[in-house]
Amino acid sequence: MTLRDIADRAGVRVGAAAPIGTLRADETYRSVLVREFNAMTPENETKWLGLQPSPGEWHWDDADYMVDLADEHGMQVRGHTLVWPHAGIPDHVRDATDAHQLRSWMTHHIQTTLDHFRGRIPRWDVVNEPMHWGEGRLAEGSFLDLLGPGYIAEAFTIAHEADPGIELWLNETHADVLGGKLPELRRIVEEMLDADVPLHGIGLQTHCLYPDFSPNLPTGEHLNGIVQTFADYGLDVAITEMDMLTDPEQPDRLEAQGALYEELVDAALQVDGCREITFWGFTDGVTWINEIFSPDRAPLLLDADYEPKPAYDAIERALQRRAERFTTGPS
Ligand code: XIL
Numbered sequence: 001m002t003l004r005d006i007a008d009r010a011g012v013r014v015g016a017a018a019p020i021g022t023l024r025a026d027e028t029y030r031s032v033l034v035r036e037f038n039a040m041t042p043e044n045e046t047k048w049l050g051l052q053p054s055p056g057e058w059h060w061d062d063a064d065y066m067v068d069l070a071d072e073h074g075m076q077v078r079g080h081t082l083v084w085p086h087a088g089i090p091d092h093v094r095d096a097t098d099a100h101q102l103r104s105w106m107t108h109h110i111q112t113t114l115d116h117f118r119g120r121i122p123r124w125d126v127v128n129e130p131m132h133w134g135e136g137r138l139a140e141g142s143f144l145d146l147l148g149p150g151y152i153a154e155a156f157t158i159a160h161e162a163d164p165g166i167e168l169w170l171n172e173t174h175a176d177v178l179g180g181k182l183p184e185l186r187r188i189v190e191e192m193l194d195a196d197v198p199l200h201g202i203g204l205q206t207h208c209l210y211p212d213f214s215p216n217l218p219t220g221e222h223l224n225g226i227v228q229t230f231a232d233y234g235l236d237v238a239i240t241e242m243d244m245l246t247d248p249e250q251p252d253r254l255e256a257q258g259a260l261y262e263e264l265v266d267a268a269l270q271v272d273g274c275r276e277i278t279f280w281g282f283t284d285g286v287t288w289i290n291e292i293f294s295p296d297r298a299p300l301l302l303d304a305d306y307e308p309k310p311a312y313d314a315i316e317r318a319l320q321r322r323a324e325r326f327t328t329g330p331s
Pocket of ligand 1: 205
């Protein structure tokens with residue numbers, strides 16, 4: 001039984017991010033991805049920088065390859081991401097100085113992208129990381145400076161008008177471990193809902209980057225509370241980018257990693273409104289962690305030879321519990 005078999009029985013998505021280079025070049029990588037997962041997030045290929053690096057210069061090939069592959073294997077794609085105020089955007093967007101120009105670029109980018117993928121990508125992270133990385137306030141940058149905080153609602157409204165049939169998500173990082181972020185995220189969400197902005201879901205990235213980037217580890221109890229908080233607004237909630245650093249010096253690190261993965265994924269899946277767990281990759285051989293952090297941090301479910309780690313078994317058990325609960329009905 002694969003992860004996707006169990007996820008299908010549970011009525012949830014289990015996804016992985018993947019980069020186009022490895023996907024095109026490595027048959028084993030590709031076959032494990034489509035065997036184990038029923039959802040996929042292009043790691044960089046549907047970002048603004050990936051799709052339209054300069055005004056009017058569109059690169060569809062890589063993203064189309066991924067969407068076609070997903071379609072062929074019955075996987076759903078999560079579009080990531082239309083507007084990311086401080087990364088994954090071309091220089092001309094980041095350095096914009098004219099509000100009218102930036103608004104017109106944003107409108108055109110969203111409309112053209114959603115037109116292209118109409119009927120093929122059912123949900124998009126419309127705005128990614130609207131908040132400052134480590135603090136409970138909006139991220140600085142051209143969008144906030146020129147368009148004001150309303151750019152978030154504007155992006156959602158443009159997306160909804162461009163394609164009323166898709167789910168529109170707000171995706172944020174580290175709201176689970178950095179104290180000031182959760183209240184601010186709630187404020188943003190409440191303001192959007194009060195103004196009837198078309199918002200369908202909240203993505204919690206859930207990168208577990210302790211201790212390098214994060215002062216503490218998340219706990220299941222805390223994550224469960226956060227997922228429930230957003231579900232209580234009537235929104236869908238997803239874990240969208242999960243991975244977890246380990247310490248190469250710790251002898252039982254893979255077991256400890258498996259235990260925390262299980263605690264967190266269980267905690268999220270206990271909430272009915274959480275119907276997606278996506279990992280930011282699936283093999284320790286192919287992960288952004290290998291580029292950004294020190295070597296051998298082993299953040300994912302399979303080792304570099306695609307052998308299952310304790311983390312894989314942990315996720316299998318967590319999905320299994322959701323499947324059992326699903327067949328017996330919510331408590
Ligand atoms: C990362 C990719 O994994 C890298 O390949 C790229 O160089 C930078 O972006 N939060 C996000 C993702 O929302 O888009 C980021 O992906 C990881 C952090």
